[in-house]
Amino acid sequence: MGKAKKAEKVIYFCDGKKCCKYNKEIKDCLKDLVKDNGLKEKVAFEKMKCQGMCKQAPVLCIHKNECVGKVSTKDAKKLFEKHIA
Numbered sequence: 001m002g003k004a005k006k007a008e009k010v011i012y013f014c015d016g017k018k019c020c021k022y023n024k025e026i027k028d029c030l031k032d033l034v035k036d037n038g039l040k041e042k043v044a045f046e047k048m049k050c051q052g053m054c055k056q057a058p059v060l061c062i063h064k065n066e067c068v069g070k071v072s073t074k075d076a077k078k079l080f081e082k083h084i085a
């Protein structure tokens, strides 16, 4: 956390009341993917406040402009391939 300035890419997890109950799995999944691909220096993880999309928890955004809800680990893998890898 807090490495966003140096990192080329930032993945934001909604850490609001609702999402934080559901996002552990996708968080772990993405962290593992980043690590396994040797991208730890390039990708930062940040938390963000409730995005007002609680019905779609868990919510995550890549660079704040690509926000998605109802993210499963499968979706997380796809997002990683599309935006990060």
Ligand code: FES
Binding pocket: 014, 015, 016, 017, 018, 019, 020, 049, 050, 051, 052, 053, 054, 055, 057, 059
């Ligand atoms: S808690 Fe994540 S959108 Fe509200």
